[in-house]
Amino acid sequence: MPATKGSAGKNGSKDSGRQGEGTALVIVESPAKAKTIAGYLGRGYVVESSIGHIRDLPTKAAEIPAKYKGQAWARLGVDVDGDFEPLYVVNTDKKAHVKKLKELMADADELLLATDEDREGEAIAWHLREELKPKIPVRRMVFNEITKDAIQRAADNTRELNTRLVSAQETRRILDRLYGYEVSPVLWKKVMPKLSAGRVQSVATRLVVERERERIAFTSAEYWDLKAVFDATGSGASDGPATFPATLMSVDGRRVAVGRDFSPQGALRSDRDVHHLDEQAARGLASRLDGAGFAVSSVERKPYRRSPYAPFRTTTLQQEASRKLGLSSKQTMQVAQRLYENGYITYMRTDSTTLSESAVKAARDQVRRLYGGDYLPDKPRVYAKKVKNAQEAHEAIRPAGDTFRTPAEVGLNGPEGRLYELIWKRTVASQMKDAVGESVTVRIEGTSSAGETAEFTATGKVITFHGFLKAYVEGSDDPAADLDDRERRLPSMEEGAPLKAESLEAEGHSTRPPARYTEATLVKELEEREIGRPSTYASIIGTILDRGYVFKKGTALVPSFLAFAVVQLLERHFGNLVDYEFTARLEDVLDDIARGDAQSLPWLRRFYFGGETPEGESEVGLKDLVGDQLADIDPKEISSVPVPGTDILLRVGRYGPYLDRDGERVNVPEDLAPDELTQEKAEELFAQPSGDRELGTDPETGRAILAKTGRFGPYVTEVLEEPAEGESKPKSKAKVKPRTSSLFKGMDLDTVTLEDALRLLSLPRLVGEVDGEEVTAQNGRFGPYLKKGTDSRSLETEDQIFTVTPEQAKELFDKPKQRGRRAAAPPLRELGEDPASGVKMVVKDGRFGPYVTDGEINASLRKGDEVESLSDLRAAELLAERRAKAPAKKKAPAKKTAAKKSTTTKKASTTKKSTAKKPAAKKTGEPKSTSTGSDEA
DNA sequence: CAGTGAGCGAGCTTCCGCTTGACTT
Numbered sequence: 030m031p032a033t034k035g036s037a038g039k040n041g042s043k044d045s046g047r048q049g050e051g052t053a054l055v056i057v058e059s060p061a062k063a064k065t066i067a068g069y070l071g072r073g074y075v076v077e078s079s080i081g082h083i084r085d086l087p088t089k090a091a092e093i094p095a096k097y098k099g100q101a102w103a104r105l106g107v108d109v110d111g112d113f114e115p116l117y118v119v120n121t122d123k124k125a126h127v128k129k130l131k132e133l134m135a136d137a138d139e140l141l142l143a144t145d146e147d148r149e150g151e152a153i154a155w156h157l158r159e160e161l162k163p164k165i166p167v168r169r170m171v172f173n174e175i176t177k178d179a180i181q182r183a184a185d186n187t188r189e190l191n192t193r194l195v196s197a198q199e200t201r202r203i204l205d206r207l208y209g210y211e212v213s214p215v216l217w218k219k220v221m222p223k224l225s226a227g228r229v230q231s232v233a234t235r236l237v238v239e240r241e242r243e244r245i246a247f248t249s250a251e252y253w254d255l256k257a258v259f260d261a262t263g264s265g266a267s268d269g270p271a272t273f274p275a276t277l278m279s280v281d282g283r284r285v286a287v288g289r290d291f292s293p294q295g296a297l298r299s300d301r302d303v304h305h306l307d308e309q310a311a312r313g314l315a316s317r318l319d320g321a322g323f324a325v326s327s328v329e330r331k332p333y334r335r336s337p338y339a340p341f342r343t344t345t346l347q348q349e350a351s352r353k354l355g356l357s358s359k360q361t362m363q364v365a366q367r368l369y370e371n372g373y374i375t376y377m378r379t380d381s382t383t384l385s386e387s388a389v390k391a392a393r394d395q396v397r398r399l400y401g402g403d404y405l406p407d408k409p410r411v412y413a414k415k416v417k418n419a420q421e422a423h424e425a426i427r428p429a430g431d432t433f434r435t436p437a438e439v440g441l442n443g444p445e446g447r448l449y450e451l452i453w454k455r456t457v458a459s460q461m462k463d464a465v466g467e468s469v470t471v472r473i474e475g476t477s478s479a480g481e482t483a484e485f486t487a488t489g490k491v492i493t494f495h496g497f498l499k500a501y502v503e504g505s506d507d508p509a510a511d512l513d514d515r516e517r518r519l520p521s522m523e524e525g526a527p528l529k530a531e532s533l534e535a536e537g538h539s540t541r542p543p544a545r546y547t548e549a550t551l552v553k554e555l556e557e558r559e560i561g562r563p564s565t566y567a568s569i570i571g572t573i574l575d576r577g578y579v580f581k582k583g584t585a586l587v588p589s590f591l592a593f594a595v596v597q598l599l600e601r602h603f604g605n606l607v608d609y610e611f612t613a614r615l616e617d618v619l620d621d622i623a624r625g626d627a628q629s630l631p632w633l634r635r636f637y638f639g640g641e642t643p644e645g646e647s648e649v650g651l652k653d654l655v656g657d658q659l660a661d662i663d664p665k666e667i668s669s670v671p672v673p674g675t676d677i678l679l680r681v682g683r684y685g686p687y688l689d690r691d692g693e694r695v696n697v698p699e700d701l702a703p704d705e706l707t708q709e710k711a712e713e714l715f716a717q718p719s720g721d722r723e724l725g726t727d728p729e730t731g732r733a734i735l736a737k738t739g740r741f742g743p744y745v746t747e748v749l750e751e752p753a754e755g756e757s758k759p760k761s762k763a764k765v766k767p768r769t770s771s772l773f774k775g776m777d778l779d780t781v782t783l784e785d786a787l788r789l790l791s792l793p794r795l796v797g798e799v800d801g802e803e804v805t806a807q808n809g810r811f812g813p814y815l816k817k818g819t820d821s822r823s824l825e826t827e828d829q830i831f832t833v834t835p836e837q838a839k840e841l842f843d844k845p846k847q848r849g850r851r852a853a854a855p856p857l858r859e860l861g862e863d864p865a866s867g868v869k870m871v872v873k874d875g876r877f878g879p880y881v882t883d884g885e886i887n888a889s890l891r892k893g894d895e896v897e898s899l900s901d902l903r904a905a906e907l908l909a910e911r912r913a914k915a916p917a918k919k920k921a922p923a924k925k926t927a928a929k930k931s932t933t934t935k936k937a938s939t940t941k942k943s944t945a946k947k948p949a950a951k952k953t954g955e956p957k958s959t960s961t962g963s964d965e966a
Numbered sequence: 967c968a969g970t971g972a973g974c975g976a977g978c979t980t981c982c983g984c985t986t987g988a989c990t991t
Binding site for chain 2: 058059060061078079080081082083085086088089090091122123144145148149150152153198201202204205206207208209210211212213214216217222223224225226227228229230366370378561562564565568569572682683684687689694695696737738739741744746766767769770771807808809810811814816819820821822823873875877878880882886887888889891911
């Protein structure tokens with residue numbers, strides 16, 4: 030450990046140092062950073078990390094303190110009716126760490142909050158101050174690079190906490206919470222459970238969906254040209270290759286159409302005066318040019334110059350690692366994290382391309398040593414801010430240290446070695462000279478036998494000084510594209526030089542739809558649109574993959590049909606929220622708040638409750654969109670996507686996508702790319718036997734027996750012979766229905782036999798008579814059961830359906846329903862007394878797993894609770910939480926105004942059909958008050 | 967997307983942005 034002599038003093042007292050003054054506790058965000066900085070600050074400083082954020086809004090009910098549980102807004106963690114006051118809780122995984130920080134603070138006489146100098150960093154610092162409640166002086170310490178000088182300077186020049194910046198962060202946080210936690214439940218209700226929506230992920234999904242829509246709407250156009258290979262032997266060319274390829278560019282002075290002249294609909298763009306060659310025309314021209322003489326009509330030379338790319342930031346690193354190493358965004362970040370933690374590279378989550386002075390020096394030293402002074406520009410290169418909303422709390426991603434180690438010197442292997450090499454090369458190259466050379470365009474003319482003038486063009490590139498390209502060449506997303514360092518030499522020809530066509534061939538091309546996003550190109554797009562942050566790009570991809578909104582096909586991101594439905598819903602009903610400009614506008618507001626030019630509250634109010642925009646338009650608030658206007662969202666409509674050119678609808682159901690043509694339905698494979706669902710494909714799917722398995726023929730009826738998957742799971746059914754076409758329909762209106770039966774639990778769709786199926790279809794089985802009534806055994810919604818008239822009893826096993834005797838059946842029906850089982854179930858565990866009620870608590874096993882009860886209140890054990898180890902204290906806590914949560918006492922007070930009553934009744938009829946129906950059917954008299962009451966439950 | 971008969975202690979899913987281990991095999 031270098032004996033840094035306590036660093037220079039702080040806050041102006043230059044010579045004193047920290048020795049003899051006690052210690053300052055410095056808190057940074059990352060443990061790796063803490064280690065480095067500790068070395069730079071030396072004695073008098075204790076450096077710890079916060080490990081990111083320490084507090085946040087509660088994620089789920091379990092994290093909400095009991096005293097807030099009853100609040101209507103507790104679910105959101107933001108008191109929307111109380112000026113959007115956020116409720117912060119210490120993250121569960123940080124509790125121990127916060128305790129440790131408090132202990133360290135007890136031994137310090139000053140607290141230096143040295144979190145990153147950006148919006149989130151300022152907020153982390155504020156949360157630390159709020160949570161640690163220091164009684165010692167607190168200062169904010171900031172730096173953008175981790176070098177000894179910069180750190181010592183930062184320790185000497187501390188400042189106050191910037192609460193306006195904190196307010197901007199808090200506004201961002203609240204908005205994201207309201208968006209995510211209010212809109213996601215809409216998807217649960219209208220599409221399927223566990224889906225999610227958010228400011229970032231929903232736009233990311235929408236981008237992928239829109240790209241797919243473009244691909245679906247795309248019509249390919251075909252166009253032809255000629256490819257010639259010219260021989261320059263007789264041209265007097267002094268050097269270069271003897272032959273070179275060239276492409277037909279114009280005929281009789283009129284340019285030949287190329288891909289960009291066509292619209293996405295496959296038509297020639299109307300503003301183009303071009304010559305569209307089809308195959309016949311191209312072949313005809315080729316033959317008419319056979320044997321023609323050619324000559325160079327013009328030679329145009331232009332200087333070629335290319336500057337190095339800026340050093341890596343998170344997104345560009347992910348792109349290049351994808352293109353060159355085939356790593357996903359997540360893999361790239363994992364490898365980079367390891368490199369960072371072991372001191373090989375600087376911080377990998379950054380939006381800055383800036384290099385520290387010492388890093389520039391280190392890069393230039395390497396250039397001189399490895400490539401020589403010729404490759405070194407006179408002055409260091411400085412890279413301008415590339416990203417609009419960049420917060421630049423960190424440096425660019427580069428090799429760590431004041432001198433760089435070459436890949437050979439660090440001796441890393443595997444992905445670490447390859448990623449380090451990439452970073453090292455890019456950094457070094459960024460301080461090298463431009464590549465220079467010359468590009469040449471040559472035009473060649475010839476006259477066909479029909480007198481047409483055909484003009485060909487050939488381009489060449491010669492690099493005379495490679496500059497940075499010697500060290501680093503950026504990859505391309507288009508595998509067909511030429512890379513920057515690719516030379517293409519042409520013979521050095523003069524105007525008028527005669528040429529011979531060695532070959533001349535017609536070549537067909539077709540326009541291609543826009544390419545799908547890859548992880549890397551989507552991340553690039555998001556960054557350009559200012560959506561997401563370096564720390565989240567990889568996880569955004571993870572989220573939309575996890576939710577099933579996109580899946581990967583090779584490296585391409587393909588949207589699912591589910592994504593089409595979700596995006597459709599959001600676009601139609603939450604258009605503002607998935608507007609690509611939404612985040613950009615938000616950033617403007619946050620900047621205003623950070624500068625003190627705007628207040629958070631009015632803005633949040635309008636977002637949530639609605640109101641007038643600054644432009645004077647009225648805006649519906651989020652609260653109404655997910656509340657009063659919820660009924661406007663028709664699940665059927667938003668889950669339907671028309672198959673182009675047909676009257677077939679693609680529908681997204683609970684059990685996956687399917688096609689619907691006037692009620693005729695067929696499943697669609699989940700991994701079918703939406704742009705492949707053409708009319709032909711749809712017809713093909715309808716024609717297929719839909720994946721049902723034919724088990725054989727019922728010997729008694731001669732009917733085919735099928736095993737299928739339906740909305741209640743796998744089942745078997747029989748095929749009724751249909752009346753031949755043209756034959757008159759059966760007279761009796763009552764349609765004969767095929768027999769059906771769900772498979773038993775132990776059965777599998779793939780292994781079920783004809784024998785099984787016939788047994789299943791024979792149900793219900795007549796067991797015999799009990800008390801003069803027929804008893805049947807069958808399988809149902811809740812499992813196997815016996816039925817006698819309107820009475821029923823459950824059976825223990827499915828097997829009993831076939832084995833139960835009339836005697837056993839009578840026994841079951843003699844016993845009253847249900848009770849036997851409940852009384853028989855003993856408690857799993859006995860606990861002590863609940864201090865609140867004084868009643869003994871027991872743990873029981875129930876339908877939803879183990880729960881603790883005091884006889885009156887029941888509370889499920891939560892994740893992490895175990896029956897064996899559950900303490901009395903924890904059990905009492907669970908019960909208390911349950912009690913606090915609006916006791917399940919029914920009966921609402923019937924004191925509502927008439928107006929209010931009518932609105933609640935309306936809601937019930939549209940959105941709560943099932944709950945509204947039951948009580949209404951049971952109760953007689955006073956229907957209005959009871960239905961209002963049940964709404965409130 | 968096939969069509970059947972209870973009554974019972976539900977609770978939870980979800981956002982974006984900061985940051986790492988702690989777990990198990």
